[in-house]
Amino acid sequence: MTLTIDNISKRYGSTVALDGVSFEVRPGELFGFVGSNGAGKTTTMRITLGVLAADSGEVRLDDRLVDLDVRRTIGYMPEERGLYPKMKVGEQLSYLAQLHGLSRSEASDAVRRWTERLGIAERIGDTVDSLSLGNQQRVQLAAALVHDPKVLVLDEPFSGLDPVAVDVMSEVLIDKANSGVPVIFSSHQLDLVERLCHRVGIIVKGRMRAVGTVDELRSGGDARLVVHAPNAPHGWANGLPGVTTVDRTDGRTVLSVTAGVDDQKILETALETGPVHEFSLHQPSLTDLFREVVAA
């Protein structure tokens, strides 16, 4: 199944929260949703889950508009974590599973399966507020998974997790994606997103600024070239077309090179000034790309 966000807009009074947001999350794909605070990630996810209504645009799962029945097949982890504090873990998960359409016996099977998988099986009879924060997070994830969702929408699933829990969470998300479920999650931990996600979407002030694989995002941007030529004078590369000097310290020059420029030409120019000890192309990380996109 493919989750399609199609041209969604949302205003709060005179503030534009989302402006024609479009992207899709394909079957078996881990999609990283990245943006600064207030850029519109949570609003997009809330609209996907029908918790908020969009002013225009639509959300589809394959060709079907996402209505209440479809939403019940989505697993959702809201940014504002929330469970009934005084309700027992097992009863709570079973209740949520039944609200998603499972029968009572299906629900109790699913609760047993997921609490075991997430390492909270022995806490099933405890109230949620008696658990540690980390375990509450695991219950929250279980709440998103317990009805065997066809789509996963997770808002900041990694925030507040300890390293072990991050590994458990990553593993579960990869598993889900491998079983063909489209998974979208937002995060500020860009290294994690880069490592896990097949594709990434960057949202800036309510608009999608970039969508694609990390490699695709890189190919559009400028490459970084580091040249260590100690004898080269200031501005030695400035005459070359498509090349700008970004930084120079201790004889080491960082150049920004637009796509399609011949790097051998740059090397020749550098060698003319004397010895070259280092000549390396730096692939920008997602963090670099993100900064670039946000700054643009």
Add this chain to the structure above:
Amino acid sequence: MSAPLTATRAIGLVARREFLTQVRKKSFLISNGLILVAIVVGIVAMAFLGGGDDDRPRVGVVGTSGLSATLGTIGEATGIPLDLSELPDADAGRAQITDGEIDVALVPGDDGSVTALTESDIDSDLSALLDAAVAQQAQATALTERGVDPADIAAATARATVTVEAIDPPDPEQGQRIILSIVAVVVLYMQILMFGMYVAMGVVEEKSSRVVELLLSTLRPLQLLWGKILGIGAVGLLQLTAYGAVSVGAALATDTLTITGTALGVFASTLGWFVLGFAFFAVLYAAAGSMVSRQEDVNSTSGPLMFVILAMFFAAFSSIDDPEATWSTVLSWIPPFSAVLMPLRIAAGVATPLQIVGTVVLMIVTTALLGVVAAKIYQRSVLRIGRTVTWKEALGR
């Protein structure tokens, strides 16, 4: 994945959770257990203190003259039954009075006069009864001495009594009806207020714990709203039924209440009007709860509701004395005032079937309309975390 969730099952699931959460609370079980025990103890105590033979004047008579028999007859006739006993002499009488075993000792003198010994004073009714008995006894003795049979005299004067024919006879049930009315009003007041507040607090709990966002991704706001109201209302109904069954049962068993039919009728109508009154206020309390983000702010938006409920109950208490006053009749048609004035009128026996049906229909229609408005407010406010939403904002646009 099983079949799609129907609205009925969705509402049922929510209602079931609310019901179980409430009735499993330790505080709920303990407080209700105590209240039920208190009801039984109170009614039994009332029966012991109130009724029984204890308040009959205890009169001892010295000697075996006919005075005892005459006292008994006149006592029955005038509605002051006496506890009569025989005394050997005046000293024994004095002793028994001092010990509190009897109230009055009658000591006949030689000349037909009678001395009444007592602790300090004799109640005027009893005094008149004693006078009449002694006079009749003296008369009978005198007639017998003159050869007339007192029985003939009695037969001849038997018809010479005054019969009361009232144009507006007092209702013999009135006392009990008034008590039933007061109980119905007080209980309705407490139940509606308490369970309305439970609804508001339940809504705030979901909002402040943020679980509402998860719920609203699988439920329509109206389903969540009505599920909650049904679940909590069922607890209220259960509690009220338990209170009512125990009270009426205990009161009938101890003869504190003698009007079984009326009592059961009042009980049933109180249950029915609780459902209507609760539904009316519950939708409003749910809206009020959705407007705040913290438990401690609930009062700021539910204050106006509290005010209306108080006004209703002041109106109810004012009309207990005269339920047929024009203002009370008019007010009893207006929701939500009907929720408490109607059970009162039914208890007082002044409600016509037409009025009962009419006010019930009016109440249901009003509640349904309010339910739609309240759901709008709820939907609009429940995800607005932070600052309290005002009624003006919630109702605007």
